[in-house]
Amino acid sequence: xxxxxxxxxxxxxxxxxxxxxxxxxxxxxxxxxxxxxxxxxxxxxxxxxxxxxxxxxxxxxxxxxxxxxxxxxxxxxxxxxxxxxxxxxxxxxxxxxxxxxxxxxxxxxxxxxxxxxxxxxxxxxxxxxxxxxxxxxxxxxxxxxxxxxxxxxxxxxxxxxxxxxxxxxxxxxxxxxxxxxxxxxxxxxxxxxxxxxxxxxxxxxxxxxxxxxxxxxxxxxxxxxxxxxxxxxxxxxxxxxxxxxxxxxxxxxxxxxxxxxxxxxxxxxxxxxxxxxxxxxxxxxxxxxxxxxxxxxxxxxxxxxxxxxxxxxxx
Amino acid sequence: xxxxxxxxxxxxxxxxxxxxxxxxxxxxxxxxxxxxxxxxxxxxxxxxxxxxxxxxxxxxxxxxxxxxxxxxxxxxxxxxxxxxxxxxxxxxxxxxxxxxxxxxxxxxxxxxxxxxxxxxxxxxxxxxxxxxxxxxxxxxxxxxxxxxxxxxxxxxxxxxxxxxxxxxxxxxxxxxxxxxxxxxxxxxxxxxxxxxxxxxxxxxxxxxxxxxxxxxxxxxxxxxxxxxxxxxxxxxxxxxxxxxxxxxxxxxxxxxxxxxxxxxxxxxxxxxxxxxxxxxxxxxxxxxxxxxxxxxxxxxxxxxxxxxxxxxxxx
Numbered sequence: 001x002x003x004x005x006x007x008x009x010x011x012x013x014x015x016x017x018x019x020x021x022x023x024x025x026x027x028x029x030x031x032x033x034x035x036x037x038x039x040x041x042x043x044x045x046x047x048x049x050x051x052x053x054x055x056x057x058x059x060x061x062x063x064x065x066x067x068x069x070x071x072x073x074x075x076x077x078x079x080x081x082x083x084x085x086x087x088x089x090x091x092x093x094x095x096x097x098x099x100x101x102x103x104x105x106x107x108x109x110x111x112x113x114x115x116x117x118x119x120x121x122x123x124x125x126x127x128x129x130x131x132x133x134x135x136x137x138x139x140x141x142x143x144x145x146x147x148x149x150x151x152x153x154x155x156x157x158x159x160x161x162x163x164x165x166x167x168x169x170x171x172x173x174x175x176x177x178x179x180x181x182x183x184x185x186x187x188x189x190x191x192x193x194x195x196x197x198x199x200x201x202x203x204x205x206x207x208x209x210x211x212x213x214x215x216x217x218x219x220x221x222x223x224x225x226x227x228x229x230x231x232x233x234x235x236x237x238x239x240x241x242x243x244x245x246x247x248x249x250x251x252x253x254x255x256x257x258x259x260x261x262x263x264x265x266x267x268x269x270x271x272x273x274x275x276x277x278x279x280x281x282x283x284x285x286x287x288x289x290x291x292x293x294x295x296x297x298x299x300x301x302x303x304x305x306x307x308x309x310x311x312x313x314x315x
Numbered sequence: 316x317x318x319x320x321x322x323x324x325x326x327x328x329x330x331x332x333x334x335x336x337x338x339x340x341x342x343x344x345x346x347x348x349x350x351x352x353x354x355x356x357x358x359x360x361x362x363x364x365x366x367x368x369x370x371x372x373x374x375x376x377x378x379x380x381x382x383x384x385x386x387x388x389x390x391x392x393x394x395x396x397x398x399x400x401x402x403x404x405x406x407x408x409x410x411x412x413x414x415x416x417x418x419x420x421x422x423x424x425x426x427x428x429x430x431x432x433x434x435x436x437x438x439x440x441x442x443x444x445x446x447x448x449x450x451x452x453x454x455x456x457x458x459x460x461x462x463x464x465x466x467x468x469x470x471x472x473x474x475x476x477x478x479x480x481x482x483x484x485x486x487x488x489x490x491x492x493x494x495x496x497x498x499x500x501x502x503x504x505x506x507x508x509x510x511x512x513x514x515x516x517x518x519x520x521x522x523x524x525x526x527x528x529x530x531x532x533x534x535x536x537x538x539x540x541x542x543x544x545x546x547x548x549x550x551x552x553x554x555x556x557x558x559x560x561x562x563x564x565x566x567x568x569x570x571x572x573x574x575x576x577x578x579x580x581x582x583x584x585x586x587x588x589x590x591x592x593x594x595x596x597x598x599x600x601x602x603x604x605x606x607x608x609x610x611x612x613x614x615x616x617x618x619x620x621x622x623x624x625x626x627x628x629x630x
Contacts, residue, residue, distance in 0.1 A: 152473075157472055157473060157474055158467075158472060158473045158486075158500075159472055159496075159497065159500040159501075159504060159505070160497055160500075161496070161497035163490070163496060163497075164490060165487035165488070165490040165491050166487070167487075168483040168484070168486045168487035168490065169483070169484060169487045171473075171483045172480035172481070172482075172483035172484045172487070173480070175478070175479060175480040175483065176480050181474075181476070181478060182474065182475055182476035182478075183585075185471075185473075185474040185475075186474075186584075189474060190474070190555070190559050191559060191560070191561050192559055192560055192561060193560075193561045194524075194528070194560055194561060194562070197519060197522070197560055198519075200519070201516060201519035201520065204512060204513075204515070204516035204519070205516065207512070209509075213509070240505070244505050244506055244507055245506070245507055245508075245509055245512055246506050246507060246508045246509060247509070269501075270498075
C-alpha cells in the first residue's frame with residue numbers, strides 16, 4: 001500500500017476531482033467528502049461531490065462549505081466506500097474508473113487503481129484530516145466542522161469501541177479551528193423528529209418484559225409506521241430501545257414487514273451472544289447485534305424466541 | 316492563587332487525607348474524588364472519600380478502585396464543591412476545616428485555606444488529572460476510568476459547550492491507559508431505568524404543540540410519578556425532552572409539585588432567551604435553560620405562558 005505522502009504527491013498532479021460518497025450517506029460519508037472537496041477548492045482546484053441520494057436534512061448546515069461547480073473530472077476519488085455496490089445506480093458508471101479509494105473498512109474490496117486503507121481509524125474523516133495536513137492545506141473552520149461531523153457521527157459522539165486516542169487528539173485539533181461544537185452536537189444528537197417521537201411512544205406502549213426483566217421485547221407494525229407517517233430511513237436506532245433498559249441482557253425488536261413476515265433484531269449485553277441466538281433462526285450478525293427474518297405466525301415466533309432465551313437466561 | 320506545583324508540594328507533606336464530595340454526587344464529583352483517593356492510596360498514603368449521599372448505582376463499577384479504610388485525617392480536601400452548602404448535613408462539621416479546595420465552578424466561594432480554581436476546565440476531573448501528573452503519580456487504568464467517568468458525564472459525553480481541546484487531549488491520554496470506554500459509556504449514557512422509560516412514555520402522551528410546532532409543552536403530575544414509583548433524583552433530564560423535538564424553539568416542562576404549585580422548566584434554542592421568559596414570571600436561569608415557580612390554576616399558567624410566547628414566536 002502507498003503511504004499518505006505518496007497519495008498527497010499523486011493528488012498534486014491533478015486539478016479536477018470528482019469525490020464519490022456512498023448511497024444513503026451518513027455523517028462520515030458526508031463529512032469526509034465535504035472536507036476533501038473544500039480542501040481542494042481552497043487551493044484553487046476544482047472539486048465536486050457525487051452521491052446517489054440527497055443528504056439528510058440534519059447535515060445540510062455543511063452545504064455552505066462547498067461551492068457547486070460543473071466540469072469533467074481528471075481524477076476520481078471514493079471516500080468511505082468499501083465496495084462499489086455501495087455507489088448506487090446513478091454512480092455505477094464510475095465503478096471501474098475510480099483512481100483512488102480512501103477508506104477505513106476492514107471489508108474494503110480493493111476496487112480502485114490506488115487505495116489508502118486505514119482500518120485503525122474510527123472514521124474516514126480521520127484519514128482525510130491526516131491527508132489534508134499531508135497536502136499542506138490549511139484546515140479552516142469549514143473543513144473542521146465537516147470532519148467533526150464525520151468523526152462524531154461514526155463514533156456515536158465518542159461512545160463506541162472504535163474510538164481511539166487518535167480520534168480524541170484529532171478532535172482537539174479541530175476544536176482549535178473554532179468549530180461550534182455544541183451547536184453541531186445539538187443538531188446531530190439531541191434532535192428527534194416529531195414522527196420519531198410518536199413512534200417511540202407507540203413502541204414503549206408495546207414493551208413486554210420476560211425472565212425477571214432480563215429480556216425486553218417490543219413490536220413495530222405497519223399500522224404504527226402509518227400512524228406516524230414515518231419512512232424507512234427515518235427510524236434508525238429503534239432496535240437499540242429495548243436493550244438500553246436497565247437490567248436487560250437481551251433486547252428484541254420484532255417488526256412486521258408484511259403479513260406473516262417478521263424482521264427480528266436482537267441486541268445483547270456482553271453476557272449473551274446475539275449472533276448465536278439469530279443463527280438458530282437462520283440469521284446472522286455480531287456478538288451484540290444480530291438479526292433474522294421469520295415467516296409464520298407471530299405467536300409461534302414469540303414462543304420460539306422465548307424458549308430459545310429461556311435456556312440462556314434461566315440457568 | 317497558588318500554582319498546581321505549589322499544591323502538589325503542599326500535598327507531599329501529608330499522609331492522611333479526607334476527600335469531600337458534594338451531596339447528590341454526579342459523575343464528576345465521584346470520578347474526581349475516586350481518582351484522587353486511588354492516586355494517594357497507590358503511593359502508600361491513607362485516603363478516604365466522604366459524601367452525604369450514597370453514589371447512584373450506575374457509578375458503582377468504580378468502587379473496586381478504592382480501598383475503604385478508617386483513620387483520622389491530617390488534611391481535608393474538597394473537590395468539585397463551589398460552596399460549603401453543598402456538603403450536606405453529615406459533612407457540615409468540616410465546613411470550616413477544609414485545607415484545600417479543587418474546583419472548576421466560576422461561582423466558587425473561596426471557603427478553604429487553599430483553593431485551586433480552574434474555570435477553563437469542563438470538569439474537576441480534568442484538574443485532578445493535571446494534579447496527579449504534577450505529583451508524579453502513575454495514572455493507571457483505575458484512575459483513568461474514574462477520570463473518564465468525570466469528564467464524560469460533565470460534558471454530556473463531549474457534547475456540551477464546555478468541551479475544549481484540552482478535554483479531548485486528556486481523554487486521549489486516558490484511553491492509552493487501557494480504559495474500557497465502550498463498556499463505561501454504555502453504563503453511563505445508554506441505559507435507562509424501567510421507571511424512567513415508563514415516565515418518559517407518560518410524558519410523551521402529554522405532549523402538546525403550539526405556534527406551528529415552535530413550542531412543545533409537556534406535563535408531569537404527582538400521579539405520574541406515583542404510577543412509575545420514581546423518586547426525585549431518578550428523573551433528571553426530563554426538562555430537555557420537549558426542546559429536543561425537531562423544529563421546536565421553546566420546550567416547556569410543567570411539573571405539578573403540589574396542589575396549585577407548579578415548577579416550570581423552559582429550554583430554548585439560540586433564537587429565544589429562556590431566562591427572559593422566566594424573569595416575567597419571577598424566575599431566573601440562563602439563555603437556553605431557565606425556570607420559575609407558579610402558584611395558581613393550571614389553566615391560567617398555560618394561558619399566561621402561551622400569551623408570553625405568542626409575542627416571541629409569532630412575529
